[in-house]
Amino acid sequence: LNACVAIERVVTIIKATNFHKKKSKQIAKIVIVILVIFTICTNIYDPFYRYLIDEDNEDEKRIWCIATYPSSLQTFSSVMHTFHFLAPFIINLISAIILITKRSRQQSNVRIHENYKEILKQQIQQYRHLFTTPVLLVLLGLPRLIILFVSKCMKSTNDTWLFLVGCFILFILPMLTFVVFILPSQFYREQFHKTIVNYRIALERRLNYMIQK
Structure with missing residues (x-):
């Protein structure tokens, strides 16, 4: 959605007075539906290949998370x-440029x-937040990507902090919307x-009206 907003911002500048706000809203609704469907379709396979196995031994009870992907699906998952x-990030960066x-x-x-280079410098200074925002998003999302590629199945009593951090990282971006974008x-x-x-x-x-009333 952030990338779509960046694209719409560029279209607004390019179209200028020819930009149709009503048509833009209609396209935005369609794009949101497409994005939701695309996201679901590219992740729907995951629950079908994950299993929880209880293991009892003399020392302790363990719960193993087993994910078995076919080689082709593993490649697809990594690519997605x-x-x-x-x-x-790329869309935001290109849109900003x-x-x-x-x-x-x-x-x-x-x-x-005025010199074009001076005007360009002024515009970069004015819209520098368009560069800082995608960089911040990448930095915040990078730990989660690393965990996805590096982490393995966990033992129920060990290394839980790594997966807890991964879960909390998922909520950082929505919580920092004001800080990152505003x-x-x-x-x-x-x-x-x-x-x-x-x-x-x-x-x-309203308070004055209620008091006077």
Whole structure:
């Protein structure tokens, strides 16, 4: 979804006044459905190849997680995990480059007395959050990818911390949406501040109305 937002941002810049917001919303709904179906289809095989086996011996009771993939499916799984990890990063990066380049050319046509390189530097400075965001996403997702490729089946009483860390990492990205996407952008910060102010004014008006009533 982050990559789709980046693509829409670029399309908005390219289309300019020809951009149709209503049509964009319709396409977004279709894309969301396609992404959900694609994600399910590329991961639906996993539960069918995982087994839990109870083992009792003299020392302790163990629960083994056994995952047996055919060689072709193992390759497919590795490719899909890598794709889900790298594709959004690459799309975000390319979209940021296209957006800044296109924006710089538009500005150079208006500000004809300024050097294009200077305009490009200004645009990079203004939209630098478009580069920092995908990098942060990659850094946050990298430990999970490493765990997926390195970790093996676990013994129930040992090495549980590794898998707990892997589970918690899954929730880091949703929790850091505000930090990753809002704070780095001056425009989004301003819009967030305006929204908070509007809510505060509306709340104060409602409270005053209730008190007077």
